[in-house]
Amino acid sequence: MNGSHRVVIKPSEFQGGAPMERMPGVRDWKVIYPETGFPTKTLVMGIVEIAPGAHTPLHRHNCEEVYYVLQGRGYIESEGQCYEFEAGDAIYNRENTAHRVFNTGTEPVRLCVVAGIMLIGLLPEWPTPSPYEILES
Numbered sequence: 182m183n184g185s186h187r188v189v190i191k192p193s194e195f196q197g198g199a200p201m202e203r204m205p206g207v208r209d210w211k212v213i214y215p216e217t218g219f220p221t222k223t224l225v226m227g228i229v230e231i232a233p234g235a236h237t238p239l240h241r242h243n244c245e246e247v248y249y250v251l252q253g254r255g256y257i258e259s260e261g262q263c264y265e266f267e268a269g270d271a272i273y274n275r276e277n278t279a280h281r282v283f284n285t286g287t288e289p290v291r292l293c294v295v296a297g298i299m300l301i302g303l304l305p306e307w308p309t310p311s312p313y314e315i316l317e318s
Contacts, residue, residue: 187218195228200315206235206284224297229282231255231290236283239317244297248272248282253290255283279316 195210196217202209213219213226231237231253239258248257254267259280266272274280276297284290 187220190217190219199227201229201237201240203315204235204238204317206232207237221298224295226296227294229290229292229294231282231284231292233284233287233289237281238315239279239281240315241277241279242296242314244276246274246294246296248274248292248294251291251293253284253288254286255290256285257282281317 190212194217195212196214197208197210199209199211201207208228208230210228210230211217211225212228213221213224215221215225228251229237229248236255248271250266250268250270250272252268254265256263256265257272257274257280259274260278264272272292282290282292
């Protein structure tokens with residue numbers, strides 16, 4: 182770090198423990214986030230890993246989001262429709278669209294996730310404990 186202007190983060194500094202991880206086989210790391218020391222104003226970036234046979238919970242959030250598939254294959258369910266993907270593909274999620282990601286392969290799915298910062302809380306208080314609304318337990 183150079184003073185208060187952070188530029189690089191190491192994997193050992195990524196923060197896990199997001200509500201997405203309540204589903205078995207799902208890891209969700211905050212990478213470029215205010216919580217990891219970056220003064221982001223309009224976007225955040227994370228890494229989501231989904232074990233073979235696992236899936237993220239059905240959820241939505243009030244910002245756009247894109248995934249770049251680093252590894253693996255599976256499908257995304259978006260508003261009840263399923264779309265297959267594999268490593269090298271990119272995925273777009275509109276704001277307030279219910280979606281979840283399934284791993285149908287034999288290796289972990291790894292997604293680089295870039296999203297807009299959610300400026301309006303989903304719950305009555307801000308900041309919310311979670312930046313998204315989990316629709317599945």
